[in-house]
Amino acid sequence: MNSLRIVFMGTPHFSVGILEAIKSAGMNLVGIVTVADKPAGRGQMMHESPVKQFALENQIPVLQPLKLKDPGFLIELEALKADVFVVVAFRMLPTEVWKMPKHGTFNLHASLLPDYRGAAPINWSIINGDKKTGVSTFFIDEAIDTGNVIGQIEMPISENESAGELHDHMIHIGGDLAVETLNRIANKEVNPIPQSELGTSMRPAPKLFKENTQIDWNAKPETIHNLIRGLNPYPAAWTTWKNAKGELKNVKVFKTIITDQKGSGSINLSSSKTQLFVDTNEKQLEIVEFQVEGKKKMTAKEWLVGNNSSDWNIILN
Numbered sequence: 001m002n003s004l005r006i007v008f009m010g011t012p013h014f015s016v017g018i019l020e021a022i023k024s025a026g027m028n029l030v031g032i033v034t035v036a037d038k039p040a041g042r043g044q045m046m047h048e049s050p051v052k053q054f055a056l057e058n059q060i061p062v063l064q065p066l067k068l069k070d071p072g073f074l075i076e077l078e079a080l081k082a083d084v085f086v087v088v089a090f091r092m093l094p095t096e097v098w099k100m101p102k103h104g105t106f107n108l109h110a111s112l113l114p115d116y117r118g119a120a121p122i123n124w125s126i127i128n129g130d131k132k133t134g135v136s137t138f139f140i141d142e143a144i145d146t147g148n149v150i151g152q153i154e155m156p157i158s159e160n161e162s163a164g165e166l167h168d169h170m171i172h173i174g175g176d177l178a179v180e181t182l183n184r185i186a187n188k189e190v191n192p193i194p195q196s197e198l199g200t201s202m203r204p205a206p207k208l209f210k211e212n213t214q215i216d217w218n219a220k221p222e223t224i225h226n227l228i229r230g231l232n233p234y235p236a237a238w239t240t241w242k243n244a245k246g247e248l249k250n251v252k253v254f255k256t257i258i259t260d261q262k263g264s265g266s267i268n269l270s271s272s273k274t275q276l277f278v279d280t281n282e283k284q285l286e287i288v289e290f291q292v293e294g295k296k297k298m299t300a301k302e303w304l305v306g307n308n309s310s311d312w313n314i315i316l317n
Contacts, residue, residue: 002027002186004103007082009033011049014171015088018108019054021175022086027182029060031080033090036064069094084185086178087140098140103185105140108178110170111205112136112152114195117145118205122170123163126230128203129222132156133166135174137181139192148192150184153177162232162255208235214317215239217267221258221283228256240315241269241292248315254297255289267316271309276300278314 006029008019023029032055040047048056055062061080065073074096085098085105098105111121112134118124125133134154138147153173157166184190206212208231215224215237228237236252243249263279270277276287291297 002183004028004083004182004186005030005081006084006086006182007031007033007077007080007101008051008086008088009090009093010051010088011035012089013050014110014167014174015090016050016054017171018086018088018175018178019051021172021179022182023058025179025182027179029058030082031061031063031077033063033065033077035091036066068097084182086182088174088178092144093140095142106137106150106181106185107140107145107147108174108181109136109138109145110167110174112154112198113138113145113149114198115201115203116205117202119207121205122167123208123230124203124205126157126161126163126166127227128230129226130157133170135170135177137177138195146195148194149198150181150190150192151177152198160229160257162229164233210238213237215253217278217280217314217316219280221263221280221285224280224285225256225258228253236291240317242313242315244311249293251293252291252297253287253289254291255287257286257288259284259286267314269309269312269314271300271304274301274304276304276309 004027006022006027008029011034032051034049034051037046037048039045052062063073063076068091078100082101084101084103087093087105087107093105109121111125113136116124132154134152136152137150139150141147153176155169155173213231213235215227217224231237232254236254238250238252241249241251261284263281263283265281266279268279270279277284278287287300289297289299
C-alpha cells in the first residue's frame with residue numbers, strides 16, 4: 001500500500017477529476033490547498049472552488065491562503081507533514097512551498113511537454129490542428145512548466161473533437177498518470193528526464209484573450225473550424241455581425257462543419273430553411289451552434305425560425 005502523505009493543490013473541475021482518481025486508489029490525502037472563496041453571480045454570493053467542495057465532502061483538511069508566502073499558511077502547510085505535493089491547475093508556487101516536501105512537488109500538465117507550456121494547452125493543441133496530445137507529470141522548479149518529466153501518456157485528438165470534449169477525456173488519462181506517478185515515487189522508481197531530451201517541439205500555450213480568439217474569416221476553412229472547436233465551450237471563438245438596423249452584435253460560434261461546397265469568393269452569410277452557412281474564400285462552413293449577443297445559445301435551425309440570414313452581414317476584422 002502506498003503510504004505517502006499527499007497534499008493536493010488545485011482549483012477547477014479538471015483538478016477534481018485527478019483528486020477523485022487519487023482518492024479512489026486508496027492514497028493518503030492529508031490536505032488540500034485551493035483558492036479563497038470569492039463572490040460570484042448576480043447575487044454575489046460567496047463561491048467555493050470545486051476542489052474545496054471535494055475536500056469538504058470527503059472531510060479532508062483544506063487551506064485557502066490569499067498569499068502563498070504568508071507565514072501563517074506556511075506553518076499550517078508544514079504541519080501537514082506531507083511527503084509530496086501534487087499540483088493540478090493551480091497558481092505558480094514560491095520556492096519555499098514547492099521545496100517543502102521531502103519527495104518534491106510535481107505538476108500534472110495537459111500536454112506532452114516540452115510542447116505547449118503555458119495556461120491553455122488543451123485549447124491550443126486543437127486550434128493548431130494536432131492529431132495527438134497527452135498529459136505529463138514533472139517536478140516543479142523555478143520556471144513555469146520547465147521541470148524534469150516523470151511520466152507521460154499520449155492520447156489521440158479526434159477530427160472534430162472540441163476543447164470541452166478533450167478536457168473530459170483527459171481527466172481520466174490524467175488521473176491514471178497522477179496515480180502512477182505517486183506509486184513510482186513511493187517505490188523509488190522515478191528517473192526524471194530533462195525536457196530537452198524529449199523533443200524539439202516547444203509551441204506556446206498562452207492565455208486566451210479577446211484578441212486571440214476572434215475569427216479571421218479570410219483564413220482557410222480548416223483554420224477557422226479548428227479555432228472554433230478549440231475554444232468550445234470556453235471562452236468561445238467570436239465574430240461581429242451587423243443586422244438590418246445597422247446594429248453591431250458580437251456572436252460566439254461554438255460548432256461548425258466544413259462542407260464540400262465551394263465558397264463564393266466573398267465572406268457572407270447564407271441559409272436554407274434549417275441550415276446557416278458562411279462562404280469563405282475556399283469552402284462553405286456550416287454554422288451549427290452559436291450565440292448572438294444578448295440572446296441564449298441556439299442552433300442554426302432555432303435561430304432561422306425568427307431570422308433571415310440576408311438581414312445580417314459579417315463584419316471582417
